[in-house]
Amino acid sequence: MRLVEEMHDAKEYGSIIQVTPCDWDLLRRFAVPREEKGQLHLDIHGEIEASARLQKLINIAEALSQGCDAVVTNPPYMGNTGMDELLK
Secondary structure (H helix, E strand, C coil), X not given: CHHHHHCCCHHHHHXXXXXXXXXXXXXXXXXXXXXXXXXXXXXXXXXXXXXXXXXXXXXHHHHHXXXXXXXXXXXXXXXXXXXXXXXX
C-alpha cells in the first residue's frame, strides 16, 4: 500500500518522486493472481487486470528508486499562475 500511495501523483511529479526502496522481486511474487487448482477460475474480482497494473507500477517504482542526476529548470514563460495547487 505504501508503494501505491507514493506513486499516486506520479503523473504530476514524474521522476522527482521519492520511492521507498523495497524488495522488488518479493513484491512481484505477491502481485500475481491466485491460482486455485481444480477450480474453475472466473476473474470476477479483476485480479488479472489488477495484477498487470501492479506489475507495471512495481517496474516504474523500481526504476525511479534507483535515482539519477537531473537538472530541472523553470521556463521563463511559466510562472506560478501556470501551476495547479498540487504542483505549487
